[in-house]
Amino acid sequence: MKFRLHHVALATLVALGLTSLGAHAQSATPAAPAAASAPTNTLRDVVRVPLAEAQKLFEANNHAAAREKLQTVQALADKTAYESYVTARIALSVALAQDDGPGAAQLADSIFQLNATGNWLKPQETVSLMHAVGIAHYRAKDYGGAARWLDRTAEAGSIEASVRDARISSHLLAGNVQRGTELLAQSIDAAEKAGQTPEQKQLQLLYQARNQLKDAAGATQAIESLVRYYPSKEHWRQVLNRLWARADLPNRLQLDVFRLALYTQALDEATDFSEYVDFAQRAGFMVEALKVFDQGAAMGLIGTTDAHKKLRAKLAQDVEADRKSFKADLASAQKKPDGFALFNLGLNLVANQQFELGLDLLEKAITKGIAKNPIDAKLRLAAAYAQAGQSDKALQALSAVSGSEGIDELARYWKWALRKP
Incomplete structure (x- = not known):
């Protein structure tokens, strides 16, 4: 008997598992701070007025014009740390809206450096900024950059499923299948230890990734988990096909x-x-x-x-x-x-x-x-x-x-x- 394996390309499975990334990107984009005021910091008119105009243009989805307006502020040489921070925050929102991963990364690092002097960012805002930059790289298909920023997001303490999924997919699509597989296995193991059923899409990705790595034992373990948690005709066919293909399976x-x-x-x-x-x-x-x-x-x-x-x-x-x-x-x-x-x-x-x-x-x-x-x-x-x-x-x-x-x-x-x- 030759059971037919209906393999789905790993990249396709990743894409199917992340159909809501656009929504994640939108929700992950931190709102720029209001340009008008701050509790203990102020903006001079020379900074505040063009920033307010840039923010209005951004809210009207006129991102190119907003970016051009911001350049007049960025060119000012005598900005205070707070003025530079607010400028960078609004510029980051524009870069994220344009899926400009490299630009967003540069601005985010600048924000983190400026924040060290004023402590304007809350810890969760830092995590959200990192997440947003990672998603911008992802949407621009710069999966290596996305993986780096989403690693930083996780290391900063994020436990959100959207970060986890995008991080795993970024490593897989960047070609780092080994690391993506490790992260998948960690996520599945954590779910099982918590008494939860692992997500089907994660088990499917793990099965495909381990096949790609030619890890026969690991792939068998993954398809067995799919049969245990999500029994279906196709999953049974795949697990029995692997049993059928065993070299030591006797005729009897x-x-x-x-x-x-x-x-x-x-x-x-x-x-x-x-x-x-x-x-x-x-x-x-x-x-x-x-x-x-x-x-x-x-x-x-x-x-x-x-x-x-x-x-x-x-x-x-x-x-x-x-x-x-x-x-x-x-x-x-x-x-x-x-x-x-x-x-x-x-x-x-x-x-x-x-x-x-x-x-x-x-x-x-x-x-x-x-x-x-x-x-x-x-x-x-x-x-x-x-x-x-x-x-x-x-x-x-x-x-x-x-x-x-x-x-x-x-x-x-x-x-x-x-x-x-």
């Missing part, structure tokens, strides 16, 4: 992956069903093969070619043969010291939705003992309980399932699949 467990995929409704391609049918048929589970074939045909994915029609007739013939020989096969299996044959008869009955008798045979087979791969049998008993709608018994059975080569993953995934919504 491949059919078990198909069964879980069917249970989670992760099968939706013709090859999914045709390969499942092939595995079940070769393993001797004819009823299961026929049921899966008919389900794929009902979805319009298989069953229309002459080869498929012949296969369907052969499966029906084999199922009928198994039905006729069932009593003799059961008697023979019951006489054997090992429970393997009895167990397989039970699986066939479960596939045919004869749950009461099928589960009884499975339980008796395990009690009798299965010498080869007994943990596999416990896993399949749990899956049979799940198919019969007996989730509590399935979870209880899964608690005794542990092993390598994909057994641990199958047991864990079945537990997630059995969770009540």
Whole structure:
């Protein structure tokens, strides 16, 4: 089975996760101080009048004219520290409105230096200014500059989600995928430790970023988290595809992956069903093969070619043969010291939705003992309980399932699949 991965480009996911950045930029832009007065500082008319005019032009969205008016004030050589501070604040508002990241950065640094002499800025205003400058860089697609300023914003104490998201995205879009991945992991870990559900967009970004870094273990962990918190057909397909691709997954467990995929409704391609049918048929589970074939045909994915029609007739013939020989096969299996044959008869009955008798045979087979791969049998008993709608018994059975080569993953995934919504 070759599950298809529907990868979305990392840059696209980042953009989709930040559709409200424009709003963030607007809300993050600190208002310029009124040019008319200050509690303990004053503006001379030579400064106050052009600044007031510049501010009116800015409020009328005439940013170019406001910038030109400000240049007359900026050219004055004898401004006081406070006059320079107010001028820089209004100039910063204009630069931010024009998405002039470099200009905004220069003005913000000037404001911070001037503030050291007068302490006019409140701590939260400093954070807001840094955030606004970072967003200006982001909107101008200067992601490296955005990352630097948003790092400063976080280091200054901001815990706002908008800062966090823009900071992560800036690092990713600037090409610093490693740092962006670290920040994503930190954010997700913090949410989990606080007993909160991590955001889906963050988990998706983490999965894509770790894929880009070729971190297979990290990507698997991320897609597993998506299945845990946001189970969907696509997420199940991706996590099962990764399990399917494991080099150490033995042939004997491949059919078990198909069964879980069917249970989670992760099968939706013709090859999914045709390969499942092939595995079940070769393993001797004819009823299961026929049921899966008919389900794929009902979805319009298989069953229309002459080869498929012949296969369907052969499966029906084999199922009928198994039905006729069932009593003799059961008697023979019951006489054997090992429970393997009895167990397989039970699986066939479960596939045919004869749950009461099928589960009884499975339980008796395990009690009798299965010498080869007994943990596999416990896993399949749990899956049979799940198919019969007996989730509590399935979870209880899964608690005794542990092993390598994909057994641990199958047991864990079945537990997630059995969770009540």
